Amino acid sequence: MEASNFKRFELKPFLIEALSGQRFSLPTEIQERLIPAIKNGKDVIGQSQTGTGKTLSFLLPILDKIDPAKEEVQAIITAPTRELASQLFDELKKLLEHCPEEEMIHAKLLVGGTDRNRAIEGLKTQPHIVVGTAGRIGDLMDDKALLVYTAAMLVVDEADQMLDMGFIADVDKVASRMAEDLQMMIFSATIPEKLQPFLKKYMNDPRHVQVEPKHVTASKIEHRIVPLRNRDKLTFTVELAKSINPYFAIVFTNTKEQADEVTAAMQEAGLNVECLHGGLQPRQRKQIMKQVKEVKMQYLVATDLAARGIDVKGVTHIINFGLPKDLDFYVHRVGRTARAGADGVAYTIFEQNDQLAVEKLLKRGITFTYYDFKRGEWQKLDKPPLGVPGKRPKSSSAKQETVKSGSSKEVVNTGTGKAKAKPKKVKPGYKKKARFKQAKEAQRERRISSRKKK
Structure with a gap:
C-alpha cells in the first residue's frame, strides 16, 4: 500500500x-x-x-x-x-x-x-x-x-x-x-x-x-461499572481479574502504594502479574516494559505513568481500581484498549465517593453499562444500582386507571410507571354508620313533615 x-x-x-x-x-x-x-x-x-x-x-x-x-x-x-x-x-x-x-x-x-x-x-x-x-x-x-x-x-x-x-x-x-x-x-x-x-x-x-476525537473514547470500548457494595476491595479486584480471563489486562491504581498492594494480592492468588510505577528502579521499569511489549504477562498493575501515550498492543481489558482525580486520565487509561479497530472492555469498581466523578463522565458522553459479580457469575443490571448515577428506564406498559369511591377519587402510582385512581381510605364500620345516619335523617324529615300538617 x-x-x-x-x-x-x-x-x-x-x-x-x-x-x-x-x-x-x-x-x-x-x-x-x-x-x-x-x-x-x-x-x-x-x-x-x-x-x-x-x-x-x-x-x-x-x-x-x-x-x-x-x-x-x-x-x-x-x-x-x-x-x-x-x-x-x-x-x-x-x-x-x-x-x-x-x-x-x-x-x-x-x-x-x-x-x-x-x-x-x-x-x-x-x-x-x-x-x-x-x-x-x-x-x-x-x-x-x-x-x-x-x-x-x-x-x-x-x-x-x-x-x-x-x-x-x-x-x-x-x-x-x-x-x-x-x-x-x-x-x-x-x-x-x-x-x-x-x-x-x-x-x-x-x-x-x-x-477533538470523534468519540471521547474509542467506539468499541464497553464501559462497565461494578458496585463494590460492602465487599473487600482487594479480594473483589482479584475475583474480577480472574473472572474475565483476559489476553492482557491493565489494572490502574491512583497511588504507588495501591499498585504494590493489588500486585501482591494478585500474585498471592497465583495470577501472572507485574507492577509498573515511578517508585521502581530504572532497570526494573525497563525490564517490565520489555515484558509488556512481548506480552509475557497476563496482567499489569500500573499507576497513570503507563496511561499517557504508551502504546501497548493486545490490551483486551482495563480495570480501574479507583477513578483518577483528573478525569482526563480515565480517557487515557481506557484508551489502552480497543486500538486499531479491536474491541475492549473497561471495568470501574464503584464506591459511593465516586458518584460525582461518574456524573461528570456521563456529561462527557461516556455511556456506562451496569454489572454485578455474585457467586462467580456476571449479572447485567437493567438499571444503575442504588447510588450509582445514570438513566433509569421508564416503563411504557402501565395504564392509568380510575377507581370511584362515592364521589371522591385520588391518583396514586400503580407500580407500573403511570398512575391510577383509588378511593380515599374508609374507616372501619363506615357502612353501618352511614345507614344509621341515613335512618336518623329520614326520621327527622318525617317529624318536620308531621309538624307542618298540624
Whole structure:
C-alpha cells in the first residue's frame, strides 16, 4: 500500500517508503494540519488526545528538515518519562530504517536510569536528533558532552504532564541554550493556564491546532461499572481479574502504594502479574516494559505513568481500581484498549465517593453499562444500582386507571410507571354508620313533615 496521500507534503522519499512499509496511507487530521506548518518553520501547539497520530505529525517534518551533512545536533525531542521517550525513539527508528546510507540521520536516546559515562562516550560524535527526558539532557549539557546551541527545533511532548511532574524548569534550561531562532513544538492533551508563561517566553505567533476525537473514547470500548457494595476491595479486584480471563489486562491504581498492594494480592492468588510505577528502579521499569511489549504477562498493575501515550498492543481489558482525580486520565487509561479497530472492555469498581466523578463522565458522553459479580457469575443490571448515577428506564406498559369511591377519587402510582385512581381510605364500620345516619335523617324529615300538617 503506497502512502500516496503523504506525497503532497513533499517529504523525502525514504519517509514515504517508511510510511508505506507501516501501511500508513491517509494522514490524520492533526498530521494534515501541522506537517506543512512545521515544514515551514512555524511554532506550533498541537492539542489532542492520544491515538490521533500526533507523533508522526512532528517526526515526519523534523526528519525532512534535518541536514545529514552537518554533524551537529539539529533537533531535540523531550518527554516527561523515560518510557514515553523510549517509545518516541522506537517510532523514530522505524522511520530511519529506510534512510539511505549516504543520507544517514543519527539519533540518540538520552534518559535517566542509564549509564551516564556510557552516554558521554556515545556523544563524542554529536547526533542529528536527541530524544530523551529533559533532566538527563540537561545533565549532559552541563557535562559539555551534549552541544545543543546548534539545535533550532525543540519538541515538548505531553507538556501538561511535564508541568504536573515539575519538569518544565528542566525544559526551560534546555531551551535557553538552544539556537536563537528556535522553532518550538508543543504537544499536549490540555493547555493549562500555568503553562502560558513558558509558551509566551519561547513561542512566536504559534499555529494552535486542536483536534477533538470523534468519540471521547474509542467506539468499541464497553464501559462497565461494578458496585463494590460492602465487599473487600482487594479480594473483589482479584475475583474480577480472574473472572474475565483476559489476553492482557491493565489494572490502574491512583497511588504507588495501591499498585504494590493489588500486585501482591494478585500474585498471592497465583495470577501472572507485574507492577509498573515511578517508585521502581530504572532497570526494573525497563525490564517490565520489555515484558509488556512481548506480552509475557497476563496482567499489569500500573499507576497513570503507563496511561499517557504508551502504546501497548493486545490490551483486551482495563480495570480501574479507583477513578483518577483528573478525569482526563480515565480517557487515557481506557484508551489502552480497543486500538486499531479491536474491541475492549473497561471495568470501574464503584464506591459511593465516586458518584460525582461518574456524573461528570456521563456529561462527557461516556455511556456506562451496569454489572454485578455474585457467586462467580456476571449479572447485567437493567438499571444503575442504588447510588450509582445514570438513566433509569421508564416503563411504557402501565395504564392509568380510575377507581370511584362515592364521589371522591385520588391518583396514586400503580407500580407500573403511570398512575391510577383509588378511593380515599374508609374507616372501619363506615357502612353501618352511614345507614344509621341515613335512618336518623329520614326520621327527622318525617317529624318536620308531621309538624307542618298540624
